[in-house]
Amino acid sequence: MNADPLAHVRDLFDLDDDVVYLDGNSLGAPPRHVAERVRDVIRHQWGGRLIRSWSEGWWETPERVGDRVGRLVGAAPGQVVVADSTSVNLFKALMAAVRGTDRSEIVVDAGTFPTDGYIARSVAELTGLELRAVDPERLDVSPATAVVLLNHVDYRTGRLLDMAALTAQAHAAGAKVVWDLCHSAGVLPIELDRLGVDLAVGCTYKFLNGGPGSPAFIYVPTHAQADFHQPLTGWTGHEAPFAMTPGYVPDPGVSRARVGTPDIISMLALDAALDVWDGVDLKDVRAKGLALTAHFRSLVEGLPGVEVITPDSPWRGHQVSLRHPDAAVLMERLVERGVIGDHRPPDVLRFGFAPLYNTFEEAERAAAALAALL
Known part of the structure; x- marks a missing residue:
């Protein structure tokens, strides 16, 4: 070799x-080095600094670690946030993609990872849209298609899809596209910004080595953030989360994709794991x-x-x-x-x-x- x-x-x-x-x-x-870093989080940051750690870096962790993941998927800073699970992020992405649409269907990869199919069906049922499964290598997008959900790498066969061609095909038909990067993040160069991808989600416990149940990520490009209206309007996605106002006003940036309190221990374990990608x-x-x-x-x-x-x-x-x-x-x-x-x-x-x-x-x-x- x-x-x-x-x-x-x-x-x-x-x-x-x-x-x-x-x-x-x-x-x-x-x-x-992850184990020692987590021990520091527990003994010093949590055990020693207690609640003070929230204002000493914890609160901004989803965006900071999101930028580190973003570098690995071709996203400029300020467009990826680490939060929740892939399933939750996919729900946010699909609901935001079909919000206000006058189109009638969601197209999904026929060989999709099961949870993607389950979430897509839930979104279809909640919005009254039809769900249509297709072979992505013979993708059929019509004027009725609101959004296409595709797995970059097929979890069963390992087949890799042409992100550039399929994204362009969806856009030519006026549809949005959501990419699931669970089996490609940390595997190959991905160019979300350059290819004009609308939205993307992925996990961090596979090739990114974040640990069991480590938080997932969601990509929302800068130009689309003002119109990214997702249904899980939790307090950490608010523009002023500590104001505790009765009305919800989303953060103007990618932080609007956040929902609840970050999983700090898991997220900082992921942060440590991402060090192996330096250089x-x-x-x-x-x-x-x-x-x-x-x-x-x-x-x-x-x-x-x-x-x-x-x-x-x-x-x-x-x-x-x-x-x-x-x-x-x-x-x-x-x-x-x-x-x-x-x-x-x-x-x-x-x-x-x-x-x-x-x-x-x-x-x-x-x-x-x-x-x-x-």
């Missing part, structure tokens, strides 16, 4: 060298991810009963998905042997490759374990 410009980054993670961890597309590994070029991350997945694919293609369902082209995320009739049992046995991927019913094995810490040697160990089982 060529020299790995990211090899040194692995040392920043707390990993067991006896385990091959290929499930970073579900839960990223912890950077070593990292996403082009290097993307190049290594494509090389890792190509190498692993070359080792597992042709194994008995295995069908590779991840695209054999650059139009993929950083995972390799295999179909096998005994997928659930195979993954259970792989985990017993120290190779951790995951299973998606009924018959899919997923192996996620995080370029910041996964190695080519780990790809070979995983493939050899699978071959031995088969």
Whole structure:
């Protein structure tokens, strides 16, 4: 393999060298320094400074950490806020996108991650719009379409969509587009600002390594913030949250996407985890991810009963998905042997490759374990 410009980054993670961890597309590994940073938050910021910490940096944390995430998804400062969960942020985004529309439908990726489909259906029911599922590779947007919801990387197959082309197609039909970046943030260069994306959401506990249940993020471009009217008008989204006035007036900027009190401990754990991205070029991350997945694919293609369902082209995320009739049992046995991927019913094995810490040697160990089982 060529020299790995990211090899040194692995040392920043707390990993067991006896385990091959290929499930970073579900839960990223912890950077070593996060535990000590969280201890400081609990002992000093909370335990020592008590409520004074709110005015010593806590209150602005969602926007500050949002800007750090924004750098990784192509958003200039002031357009990303970290808050709530992906599902909650998606609800905000879709409701804001269809507010006041005279159009009649929401279009959703037919293979979408289930929660996206559930939220989209709830929004359709609440607003009286129709919900139409489509294959995004044959996207059909009509004058009736108010908004299109798309997953940048398919969670099951790893297929990557062309954000530029599909965003342009939706806009040409007068529709807005909301992108779910859960499986692409921290995987490849994303250019939300340059491509004119209307709204985007994503989680931080996968390739961004924020920890289990770490808060999600929402992107609202500067030009759209004045018209971003989301339905969850909580006090922290108010322009003067501590004025405690009876009427709601939204913050003029991206803070209007906030709802309730920030999850400070989780958010500051994410803040610490994002340090591993300092000095990292996403082009290097993307190049290594494509090389890792190509190498692993070359080792597992042709194994008995295995069908590779991840695209054999650059139009993929950083995972390799295999179909096998005994997928659930195979993954259970792989985990017993120290190779951790995951299973998606009924018959899919997923192996996620995080370029910041996964190695080519780990790809070979995983493939050899699978071959031995088969």
